[in-house]
Amino acid sequence: MIYFEKQIKKIIMYKIDLNLDLLKIIPFANYVGVSIRDKKLLQLTPHNDVENHIGTVHAAAQFTLAETQSGLYLLSLFPEYADEVIPLLRSSNIKYKYPATTELVAVATVTEENKTKFEEEFLKRGRAMLMVKVKVKDTQDNITMIGDFGWYVQRRELVENK
Numbered sequence: 001m002i003y004f005e006k007q008i009k010k011i012i013m014y015k016i017d018l019n020l021d022l023l024k025i026i027p028f029a030n031y032v033g034v035s036i037r038d039k040k041l042l043q044l045t046p047h048n049d050v051e052n053h054i055g056t057v058h059a060a061a062q063f064t065l066a067e068t069q070s071g072l073y074l075l076s077l078f079p080e081y082a083d084e085v086i087p088l089l090r091s092s093n094i095k096y097k098y099p100a101t102t103e104l105v106a107v108a109t110v111t112e113e114n115k116t117k118f119e120e121e122f123l124k125r126g127r128a129m130l131m132v133k134v135k136v137k138d139t140q141d142n143i144t145m146i147g148d149f150g151w152y153v154q155r156r157e158l159v160e161n162k
Contacts, residue, residue: 029068042069044104057100062145070132070149073108091150100144108134127154
């Protein structure tokens with residue numbers, strides 16, 4: 001838990017602004033090769049270490065790209081709470097749709113309705129769940145993977161007082 005808290009504090013220092021150093025805070029995503037495309041999007045360029053047995057981008061590499069994007073997107077939606085919370089991925093539902101052979105980009109979304117419900121619940125109870133949808137697309141705009149990532153977010157003080 002101490003390691004996780006240090007990583008969250010590093011993310012807070014960056015004010016949830018995606019930059020090259022931020023991915024160093026998420027070692028596995030950095031190891032896989034997830035990188036910054038712009039201030040809001042992450043990308044993965046295929047390389048030998050992320051290829052599967054048929055020469056396409058491995059499912060686990062795509063998952064890493066999408067999961068990382070979903071978590072960073074979640075934190076960017078509520079920057080005012082970033083230093084007060086511990087977000088944990090609780091669930092995911094993934095579907096692979098098209099072979100990934102080119103550079104990939106992950107795009108995350110949350111409906112306004114879900115965002116509002118999350119914030120109301122979080123302010124009331126100090127914890128809440130939020131579903132972040134992610135599409136992974138290749139350079140031809142083919143959707144290679146879609147996923148729903150269920151994030152459990154809890155106020156830090158509730159964890160520390162247990």
